[in-house]
Amino acid sequence: MRRIACLLVAIVALCSVIYMPHASGHADDEAAPIFGIKIPPGYRDWKLISVAHEEGNLNDLRALLGNDLAIKAYREGKLPFPDGTIIARLAWSYVPSEENNKAFGRAQSFVAGAVTNVQFMVKDSKKYATTGGWGFAQFKDGKPDPAAALKTCFPCHEPAKAGDFVFTHYAP
Amino acid sequence: MRRIACLLVAIVALCSVIYMPHASGHADDEAAPIFGIKIPPGYRDWKLISVAHEEGNLNDLRALLGNDLAIKAYREGKLPFPDGTIIARLAWSYVPSEENNKAFGRAQSFVAGAVTNVQFMVKDSKKYATTGGWGFAQFKDGKPDPAAALKTCFPCHEPAKAGDFVFTHYAP
Numbered sequence: 001m002r003r004i005a006c007l008l009v010a011i012v013a014l015c016s017v018i019y020m021p022h023a024s025g026h027a028d029d030e031a032a033p034i035f036g037i038k039i040p041p042g043y044r045d046w047k048l049i050s051v052a053h054e055e056g057n058l059n060d061l062r063a064l065l066g067n068d069l070a071i072k073a074y075r076e077g078k079l080p081f082p083d084g085t086i087i088a089r090l091a092w093s094y095v096p097s098e099e100n101n102k103a104f105g106r107a108q109s110f111v112a113g114a115v116t117n118v119q120f121m122v123k124d125s126k127k128y129a130t131t132g133g134w135g136f137a138q139f140k141d142g143k144p145d146p147a148a149a150l151k152t153c154f155p156c157h158e159p160a161k162a163g164d165f166v167f168t169h170y171a172p
Numbered sequence: 173m174r175r176i177a178c179l180l181v182a183i184v185a186l187c188s189v190i191y192m193p194h195a196s197g198h199a200d201d202e203a204a205p206i207f208g209i210k211i212p213p214g215y216r217d218w219k220l221i222s223v224a225h226e227e228g229n230l231n232d233l234r235a236l237l238g239n240d241l242a243i244k245a246y247r248e249g250k251l252p253f254p255d256g257t258i259i260a261r262l263a264w265s266y267v268p269s270e271e272n273n274k275a276f277g278r279a280q281s282f283v284a285g286a287v288t289n290v291q292f293m294v295k296d297s298k299k300y301a302t303t304g305g306w307g308f309a310q311f312k313d314g315k316p317d318p319a320a321a322l323k324t325c326f327p328c329h330e331p332a333k334a335g336d337f338v339f340t341h342y343a344p
Contacts, residue, residue: 044344048216051223051233051264052272056280061223063235063343092223092343100224100339103328108228112343156275167272171235171264171284 032144034151035135037122039142040067043088047071050171053094053110060091061112064168074170080133081164085123089168091116116140121166132157132165204316206323207307209294211314212239215260219243222343225266225282232263233284236340246342252305253336257295261340263288288312293338304329304337 031038046065054060065088066074073081092112100109117140125133136153138145157165203210218237226232238246239258245251264284272281289312297305308325310317329337 045219047218048220048235048237048262050284051235052269052284053225053233053266053282054276054280055282056276056278058280061225063220063223065220090220090343094225097224097339099332103331103339104226104228106228108226108230110225110227111341112222112224115344159275160271167269167275169283171262172287 030142030144032137032139032150033147035122035128035131035137037120037135037137037144039118039139040086040088040120043067043086043118043120044090046088048171049074049087050168052168054091058091058116059094060116061094061110062089062091064089079164080125081123081166083124083126083133085121087121087166087168089119089121091118117145132161134165202314202316204309204311204322205319207294207300207303207309209292209307209309209316211290211311212258212260212292215239215258215290215292216262218260220343221246221259222340224340226263230263230288231266232288233266233282234261234263236261251336252297253295253338255296255298255305257293259293259338259340261291261293263290289317304333306337 029038043065046067049064049066049070051064052062054062067084067086069082069085070087073079073085093114093116094110095113096107097109097111100111101107117138119136119138122128122135122137123133124135128135131154134154134157136150138149154165157167160167201210215237218239221236221238221242223236224234226234237260239256241254241257242259245253245257265286265288266282267285268279269281269283272283273279289310291308291310294300294307294309295305296307300307303326306326306329308322310321326337329339332339
């Protein structure tokens with residue numbers, strides 16, 4: 001009986017591993033330059049931190065998701081984030097919804113269109129000591145952005161030092 | 173050894189039950205009128221379906237989260253949604269972020285402010301047969317909206333009949 005139980009646990013664990021890259025929507029595992037970050041398996045299943053809208057050239061709707069360490073730290077209000085924290089920033093083009101506007105009776109509804117890119121912040125206070133303990137990566141269609149693009153990440157995040165270099169606040 | 177393992181499982185299960193209402197941010201369990209829906213424990217931990225922005229009187233940023241049945245149906249593209257599906261619509265006031273705007277060097281960033289309200293669609297094809305198989309509820313600060321407000325839900329969702337009365341599409 002115990003052997004069967006162990007076998008079942010092993011099968012379930014194996015299935016989870018096989019399923020995870022599919023759930024993320026990316027089977028690629030090319031690492032981003034400088035920080036060596038790969039797309040974390042299963043990130044699309046992570047819990048929601050918050051949402052945002054960027055106008056201008058970005059013109060997107062975005063969602064911030066966090067792994068369990070990120071969510072725990074956010075909910076407990078504990079800074080700095082512990083090593084192992086990963087924050088994922090998903091973004092989609094900002095698209096008016098004709099279907100929703102018809103239902104509301106006025107043009108007011110904007111929804112997520114095509115994926116623009118996905119970014120990750122990975123906390124490792126030793127490995128990434130020179131960039132506030134964070135590694136940065138951005139992927140488009142599963143392909144990592146070049147080194148030049150990633151060099152702009154930390155300088156941009158520096159003003160958020162009081163929040164451990166993270167801009168996004170938790171949305172209750 | 174086996175008894176200890178069982179005891180541990182029981183403690184973990186009990187802790188999960190105790191923790192869940194806290195994770196949702198609501199300890200209330202007052203049922204909404206007409207459809208008798210309560211705030212589902214742990215809904216704030218559910219996976220992300222998509223995000224949106226409503227202008228006009230709503231003026232919010234919103235996230236759609238789904239329980240496991242909802243996410244599975246969305247990812248498999250299967251309609252109608254199975255009984256037991258719950259879709260949660262969270263919404264926050266639409267607030268410009270001065271901190272983000274400084275980092276971007278221009279006014280372009282809008283983030284989630286205070287919670288406005290939370291809505292749920294619960295699928296039960298028998299119980300809610302007269303409203304497309306869906307029950308509707310809206311809560312503000314944990315308190316359900318009155319019956320009059322809920323009577324407007326299904327007429328508004330009717331145009332989305334081809335999508336099983338659900339407006340939101342899954343954001344990959």
